[in-house]
Amino acid sequence: MLLSIDFSSDQAIYMQIRDAIVTGIASGKLQDGDTLPSVRVLGSELGVNLHTVNKAYQLLQSEGFIDIQRRRGTFIKAGKTAQSTAAFLRKYGVPLKDMVHAAVTERVDRAVLHKMIDHLYDELAGTE
Amino acid sequence: MISLLLIGTFFIVACLFIAQPWFARKNVFFGVVFANDQVRNHPTAQKIMRRYLIESIGTALILLVLLIVARLFSSRELVLAIACNLIFFALLALETLLFIRGNTGMRRLKKQLQPNPQLSTNKISVAIGRNARENVLPLRWLLLLLPFFIATLVVACFGYPYMPDSIPVHFGLTGPDRWAAKSWLTVLNPVFFQLIFGALILFVRRAPASVKGNPNAAPGYAAYRKMLNLILILFCLATQSIFFLMVASPLLHVHYVWFLIIGVLDFGLMFAMFLIHARFVRRKTASGSILDDDDKWIGGIFYFNRSDPSLFIEKRVGIGYTVNMARPVVWIALALIVTSVVLFSLY
Structure with missing residues (x-):
């Protein structure tokens, strides 16, 4: 590569x-x-x-x-971490890209998306 | 005979200097990198090249006349030697200055031209992972240099008591033509040189290409580097055998024909180097993104890049390698070499 x-x-x-x-x-x-x-x-x-x-x-x-x-x-x-990252990207890479693509076309500020992801992470990690 | 040899040497050296800008990749003109070789059709580029040719050939011819005059009119050996050295130095200095002027002209032309998107000052990519196995000459090839080194060392150390009081240190076409008083320094000198050669080959094994940007910016460079390093090892072997014969000559009777044969072999290797350069560097066409790092090449000749850890790099113009002037180690090594040469010529 x-x-x-x-x-x-x-x-x-x-x-x-x-x-x-x-x-x-x-x-x-x-x-x-x-x-x-x-x-x-x-x-x-x-x-x-x-x-x-x-x-x-x-x-x-x-x-x-x-x-x-x-x-x-x-x-x-x-290893485990790398493999799970790879597996995640293989599975959700395309829908994730589509979503970001939609956000770009709708002129959604990237900071909004970043914050949303951060928020979701905090929420889900907190419930575990 | 000697004057013919002198003029012949001058002629060859002058030709190599004049032809210098053409010993480069197709898209490199006077040490300035372009996206492709289209620029050579530009009227300004043609003017720069024409002017360079006229001036460099003119300079060489004037110096040649001076050399012949010096040869004809100097009766004393010392005066002639000084005159010859001065003329050779003038050739080196003037031809280099003319080249640098060509480099300045090409830089100016490049600024005027429409920037090519293929040339980038800030993007570089290298191949890693599978299919990117490092392609360097295996270290074991250097073992080839060991037998002669040991032989020279053994003959020098054990043969020392049996050597005559004056040792031949230089061999011309007709056998030894310069002698020095016997001392450990004179006898071991060839051994030191062999060590330096070996170390140099070790360092240039990994020298990167002079044009970067992507693996195809210098296509086939790794294979070319391998071949060049192999030729350097063969060259080193030939030189080693000369050193061995030099050390052994006071003990055994060495026929001067051997020196001649090795000399011819050296010329053959030099010729092979030109052929390999023409086939594997000159004829290749670069593709993909090319890094525009002209600012790292002072005058198109001297490489100065603080962030580059390499000590040696492929010459941008000419065949072989040059040093990264931004590395302090390089300056220390150069100072050591100059000091040892001066010391050796004094004592």
Whole structure:
């Protein structure tokens, strides 16, 4: 898969790297055991600081998306969290997109949708 | 004979300098990256190239005349040596300046042209995951360099007491033509050089392409890098064998024909490098989004990118690799090399 970085984006580069890999896992483009380039190789191919790549990798590791082995390399871990994200997106990705599409056509402010989702999350998580 | 060799060398070096802008990817002109090679049909681009050709050939011819005059009229060896060095330095400096002027012209032209959406100053993508296995020359190839290195070291260390008082340090067409007093420094010098070569190959194994943006911005680059690294190893092997013969020559009788054969082999490798560059870089056509990072290439020649962790990068113009000037390590290494060369020539 292609990992794309936009230097002009407001989002920090390490977050862009992290998001791209999470999306890759969710979409099935990155599978369990796939190798990721080392911090140095990815840094020099993208032309970004090693600390930036390292930060992204550390974050991904702490979230359980990748496994960093000192000698053997970095591997994708399509574990429970990643798999359920992937399953959710596969099942509800299209209706979710349709809904957002409808909201965009109706000129609904994105903040309204964000707030609605936050509210629903709070409500449902609270009843559990 | 010597003057013919001198003029021949000058001729080859001058030709390489003049042809420099053409040793680049199709969409790179004087170190400035474009979306495609259409710009070469632009009247301004053609004017810049024509002017560059006339001026660089003119400069080389004037210096050639100076070289011949120096050869004819200098009776003292030292004066001739200084004159030759000055003329070669002038060639390097003037041709580089002319190139940089071409680079400035191309940058100005690029600003005037309609911006191409394929060129982006802020987007880059790289392939990861499946089908993106890193394509570098395996480390075990470097083991090829080990036998000659050990042999040179062994001969230098154990053969030292048996070596004569003056050691040949340079070989011309007709055998050794320069000697130095015997010392550990002179004898071990080839060993140091071999170490530096090995380290350099180790570093350029992963050097990224000079045009980025997406995997097809420099199509087939990984395969080209592998071939180039293999040629570098062969080149290193040839040089190592010269060093080995140099160290061994005071002990054994080494026929100078061996040096000649290795020299011819080196030329063959250089030629192969040109062919590989023409086939795997020059003829390829880039596609997809291309990163416009001209501001990282000073004068189109020197790479300076603070955020890039790479020490070495493919040359944007010319065959081989260049350093990332923004890395302090590079400056330290350069300073060390210059100091050691100066020290070695003094003592």
